[in-house]
Amino acid sequence: MTAIGAYAADTIDDSLRDITVPVPTLRDRDVLVRVHAVSVNPVDVKQRAALEPSSEPKILGYDAAGVVEAVGPHVSTLSVGDEVWYAGDITRDGSNAELQAVDERIVSRKPATLSFADAAALPLTTITAWESLFDRFGLTGDSTGDLLVLGAAGGVGSIMIQLAKALTQVRVIATASRDESRAWAQRMGADLIVNHHHLREETLAAVPGGVDYLFSPHSAGNIDTYEAIVKPFGHITAIDEPEGLELVDLKAKSIAWHWELMFTRAMYETPDMVEQQRLLARAADLVDQGVLSTTVTKTINDFSAAGLAEAHRDVESGRMTGKVVVTR
Known part of the structure; x- marks a missing residue:
């Protein structure tokens, strides 16, 4: 599958590169999501800047919306074909890829009233x-x-x-x-x-x-x-x-x-890890009821290293209002 890999480098353009990697193997409670849109957060920028020199790329990305393509043997809350949103797990490969494996307990059905791009701005x-x-x-x-x-x-x-x-x-x-x-x-x-x-x-x-x-x-x-x-x-x-x-x-x-670190539950697989799924489900209801609105202010229609690099520059500028999204 295609992905955007991050390497230790002096510039954003040198760091983010288009790569081809194997499709991730699912754990028992994982869903495999075809990623339609991601947003870039300060954590993406921090993770990229902190990379140590290595020949192996790091796949960043901690916000996504997409469609479930496959499920692990113990998945009980989601099904193939579900449109979902989530913020991922900082200890695993991220959403800057064609496909991503994510634990179902931190994934929820996305708001029905939002596009994938508008939904991807919100989970984290x-x-x-x-x-x-x-x-x-x-x-x-x-x-x-x-x-x-x-x-x-x-x-x-x-x-x-x-x-x-x-x-x-x-x-x-x-x-x-x-x-x-x-x-x-x-x-x-x-x-x-x-x-x-x-x-x-x-x-x-x-x-x-x-x-x-x-x-x-x-x-x-x-x-x-x-x-x-x-x-x-x-x-x-x-x-x-x-x-x-x-x-x-x-x-x-x-x-x-x-x-507050929203990755804590996933990092430590805490007993209440599924609370993030419930939280996102309630937030999706609030969006569909018109109580919450998306915070997208810029959409980049280029799911590639070049598109992600532009989004990283926007976030690094420190002058972003709302969120920047990268979509296919």
């Missing part, structure tokens, strides 16, 4: 936002208070705003600075927008006592600001991994720090 960011809100922060339909979403115009922030507004009663404060990112956050449903370049001043002007919940995709150098703008007994959930992060300044306020 939806899982990350959902687990942050409901597993890490512990929010429910009755939850109130103030949620500050940093990076609100990005992939995770775009979904987090929508989910928080649809499924909780919290007030959502989003960070954005450019006109287009502010407009995007408002479109997603943010109640209030603050400039992340003036995060402390503008947040405390809006919420003098501090916010209850803070979502952090960029934590390095921000802990003193977080301490100032999160109220006592508040919660922070982070998705980045800054080296040498020192959190002791949060202790006086008893601020809880949570980590």
